[in-house]
Every structure is written in structure tokens, then in C-alpha cells.
Amino acid sequence: MxxxxxxxxxxxxxxxxxxxxxxxxxxxxxxxxxxxxxxxxxxxxxxxxxxxxxxxxxxxxxxxxxxxxxxxxxxxxxxxxxxxxxxxxxxxxxxxxxxxxxxxxxxxxxxxxxxxxxxxxxxxxxxxxxxxxxxxxxxxxxxxxxxxxxxxxxxxxxxxxxxxxxxLPDPEWLSWDPDVRHSITPFVHPATGERLVYSTNHTYDPATQICHIRIYYDRPGRGHGLIHPHRPPRRPVAVFHLAHRMIxxxxxxxxxxxxxxxxxxxxxxxxxxxxxxxxxxxxxxxxxxxxxxx
Ligand SMILES: C[S@@+](CC[C@H](N)C(=O)[O-])C[C@H]1O[C@@H](n2cnc3c(N)ncnc32)[C@H](O)[C@@H]1O
The missing domain is CATH 3.40.50.150 (Vaccinia Virus protein VP39)
Incomplete structure (x- = not known):
């Protein structure tokens, strides 16, 4: 090698x-x-x-x-x-x-x-x-x-x-409710094998053109394992911040x-x-x- x-x-x-x-x-x-x-x-x-x-x-x-x-x-x-x-x-x-x-x-x-x-x-x-x-x-x-x-x-x-x-900046997407989760997807962490649920939401600041995306990793809910978009768990396993400047x-x-x-x-x-x-x-x-x- x-x-x-x-x-x-x-x-x-x-x-x-x-x-x-x-x-x-x-x-x-x-x-x-x-x-x-x-x-x-x-x-x-x-x-x-x-x-x-x-x-x-x-x-x-x-x-x-x-x-x-x-x-x-x-x-x-x-x-x-x-x-x-x-x-x-x-x-x-x-x-x-x-x-x-x-x-x-x-x-x-x-x-x-x-x-x-x-x-x-x-x-x-x-x-x-x-x-x-x-x-x-x-x-x-x-x-x-x-x-x-x-x-x-x-x-x-x-x-x-x-x-x-x-x-390509999408004004409609940028204006989404910052408290509602979307892209809710259950998955298994490829390294740890932990069962998690991925979801995101974001807040756009038009003065800086920066979109602050939050990526949540939650434990699965009961039943189908998804989380509720309006009532997500209070304590995620992890939250990542992703700051993207719209160009x-x-x-x-x-x-x-x-x-x-x-x-x-x-x-x-x-x-x-x-x-x-x-x-x-x-x-x-x-x-x-x-x-x-x-
Ligand atoms: C979305 S990833 C893209 C990685 C890769 N180009 C790909 O297509 O998968 C963005 C990458 O840019 C790097 N990055 C961000 N800002 C940078 C900077 N100012 N100088 C060097 N690397 C930077 C990050 O560390 C990260 O690895």
C-alpha cells in the first residue's frame, strides 16, 4: 500500500x-x-x-x-x-x-x-x-x-x-418553520451500529445570507420508530450545526x-x-x- x-x-x-x-x-x-x-x-x-x-x-x-x-x-x-x-x-x-x-x-x-x-x-x-x-x-x-x-x-x-x-438558493425552503423537523429518516450508524433517527430544520438569516441547519440524531420513537415533526424528543443523541452561506x-x-x-x-x-x-x-x-x- x-x-x-x-x-x-x-x-x-x-x-x-x-x-x-x-x-x-x-x-x-x-x-x-x-x-x-x-x-x-x-x-x-x-x-x-x-x-x-x-x-x-x-x-x-x-x-x-x-x-x-x-x-x-x-x-x-x-x-x-x-x-x-x-x-x-x-x-x-x-x-x-x-x-x-x-x-x-x-x-x-x-x-x-x-x-x-x-x-x-x-x-x-x-x-x-x-x-x-x-x-x-x-x-x-x-x-x-x-x-x-x-x-x-x-x-x-x-x-x-x-x-x-x-x-441554488431556494427562497421557499429557506423560509420553512425553523421548529419543524423534516427529512426524518431512521438509520443504523455505520460504525457504532446504533439505531438512530436523522432529521433537520434550519433558520435563515437574510442579512448574512447564512442558513443555519441543525441536523439531529435522535433515538427512535415507539412503533414505527420515527419521530414527530412537531413534537420531537427533548434530548437528541447529537445535534450538528451546518452553516451554509447562500450564493x-x-x-x-x-x-x-x-x-x-x-x-x-x-x-x-x-x-x-x-x-x-x-x-x-x-x-x-x-x-x-x-x-x-x-
Ligand atoms: C460538504 S464537504 C465536501 C467534501 C468533498 N468535496 C465531497 O464532495 O465530498 C465540505 C468540505 O470542505 C471543507 N472546508 C470547508 N471550509 C474550508 C476551508 N475554508 N478550507 C479548506 N477546507 C474547507 C470541510 O472541512 C469539508 O471537508
Whole structure:
């Protein structure tokens, strides 16, 4: 088994720290990679999309920003590309390294424990920068987002591409009653074997554009094992906070323009669906424009 060559870096060394009230919302979901992989095991269209993009562009050097547990990294490494996987959560990076080692592709992987706004790699050293599955929604202010785009631009060779996907803000969903639970799903914890019930609710702050999602893990109720959406148990086994900054399509267009990218695709799905009301994701591919950055 080959192991990845880690680039040990202090996260946030050159990037502003996450505000204290957003730390849990940036970390809770990423402390348990086994549970993370279990929860998103059916999400495959994005993995196929990023692999296709790698093959279509012939990218040999890829930086993946917010690579997590390597769900997408594994597909990138399945091409002949070399990948630098960047993430600020050590448990996710450890899972990613183990996954690459198990597949025997770790010799083409480097990992960096770093903030995506301060990646320890030289300028213009990648053909493709990707940031799959809502990573950029953890950049909470317009400055954080601008710095994330600017870092992707710095890392890319001329003509290189930056591809990412984020949710399409849904005003109806954002306005749901913050006290009512939804997505109520019984499951067995993949590591502990504990029977639990998953549910969520959320509160949206329109001033910051941040949606504070609460993910509850409760013990099953009696009978069918579900919990009541309006009268859930008082003491959940665990509650995770997930803070997601909504990024509107016109913000993406502006961010791309001010950081020196030309947008090639801005779709409503991974198979080229037009961006329209009802789409869950915005899928963006932009190209590092020639000349000096504006
Ligand atoms: C929803 S997960 C996506 C992981 C992976 N890209 C995937 O598709 O499964 C978001 C990841 O982004 C990482 N992340 C969030 N903010 C970050 C930042 N500022 N710098 C580096 N990584 C970050 C988190 O630690 C987490 O692993």
C-alpha cells in the first residue's frame, strides 16, 4: 500500500480564522468521515461530472479545495492525474489518504491540511482546480468568497479551469418553520451500529445570507420508530450545526469577473440542465482568462 505525501501546514496560517459562532457550523459534519460517507453514499452524479471534466480537459495536475474524505478525489485519481487534496479537517484528510492507499493510487496524491484561501502550492501549478459539493458555501463573507476565487486563480496555469458546485438558493425552503423537523429518516450508524433517527430544520438569516441547519440524531420513537415533526424528543443523541452561506447566481458571475475568470458553464445540474427555479445545484466551470487580473 502506498501512502500519500502529506504537506503538513497550519490551517488558517495565511487566511482569517473562522468566526467563533461559525466554527461548529464549519466542522460538526466533518468530524466523523464514516458517517459523512454513509449519509452521502447515493450522491454520485457529481463524482461522475468531475471525472468527466478531468478527462475532457486532459488535466494532469489538479488541486481539489475542500476535498473532504475523498469521495470525488478517488474518481479524479482514477484518471492518470496528480491531485493535491486540501482540507481544513484532519479526520476527513485521514479518511481520504486511507481511501487512496486502499485503491493503490496514493503515489499521485498529496494532501494539505490548509485553508482553501491559503493553499501551500506555487502559482500556476495546476490545470484544473475543483471544489465539489458546497465547499464554497463555507466561505461566509463576500471577502472570503473573493479570496477563495482569487486563490483558485493564482493556482491555475493560464487557460486552466476552476469548477465547483453550490446550492441554488431556494427562497421557499429557506423560509420553512425553523421548529419543524423534516427529512426524518431512521438509520443504523455505520460504525457504532446504533439505531438512530436523522432529521433537520434550519433558520435563515437574510442579512448574512447564512442558513443555519441543525441536523439531529435522535433515538427512535415507539412503533414505527420515527419521530414527530412537531413534537420531537427533548434530548437528541447529537445535534450538528451546518452553516451554509447562500450564493446567488449573480454573485457567482460578479466573483468570476472580478477575479479574472470567464464563465464557460453555469448549469442547474451535473448533466447540463439549464439553471432555473427548482434546480438543487449550480454547477460552474470557468476559465482563467488571459492577461492581467482586473
Ligand atoms: C460538504 S464537504 C465536501 C467534501 C468533498 N468535496 C465531497 O464532495 O465530498 C465540505 C468540505 O470542505 C471543507 N472546508 C470547508 N471550509 C474550508 C476551508 N475554508 N478550507 C479548506 N477546507 C474547507 C470541510 O472541512 C469539508 O471537508
Amino acid at each position: 502506498t501512502r500519500a505525501r502529506p504537506t503538513v501546514t497550519k490551517p488558517d496560517a495565511a487566511a482569517p480564522p473562522i468566526p467563533e459562532d461559525l466554527v461548529a457550523g464549519t466542522e460538526d459534519l466533518y468530524r466523523d468521515p464514516v458517517l459523512y460517507d454513509f449519509e452521502f453514499r447515493d450522491r454520485t452524479a457529481d463524482v461522475a461530472f468531475y471525472r468527466r471534466l478531468t478527462e475532457e480537459t486532459g488535466a494532469g495536475r489538479i488541486a481539489e479545495l475542500g476535498a473532504g474524505s475523498g469521495r470525488v478525489t478517488e474518481a479524479l485519481l482514477a484518471t492518470s492525474a496528480h491531485v493535491l487534496a486540501v482540507d481544513r479537517m484532519p479526520p476527513m484528510l485521514a479518511a481520504l489518504e486511507a481511501r487512496a492507499a486502499a485503491k493503490g493510487v496514493a503515489d499521485r496524491l498529496r494532501t494539505a491540511h490548509a485553508d482553501l484561501r491559503a493553499v501551500p502550492a506555487p502559482d500556476a501549478s495546476f490545470d484544473l482546480v475543483v471544489s465539489p459539493f458546497n465547499v464554497l458555501m463555507h466561505l461566509y463573507t463576500h471577502r472570503d468568497l473573493r479570496d477563495g476565487f482569487a486563490e483558485a486563480h493564482r493556482l491555475l496555469a493560464p487557460g486552466g479551469r476552476f469548477a465547483f458546485d453550490v446550492e 446567488h447566481p449573480e454573485e457567482i458571475r460578479l466573483l468570476a469577473e472580478i477575479t479574472g475568470f470567464a464563465i464557460e458553464r453555469h448549469d442547474g445540474g451535473f448533466d447540463g440542465e439549464p439553471l432555473a427555479s427548482g434546480c438543487a445545484s449550480q454547477v460552474v466551470v470557468c476559465r482563467k482568462a488571459g492577461g492581467r487580473r482586473p
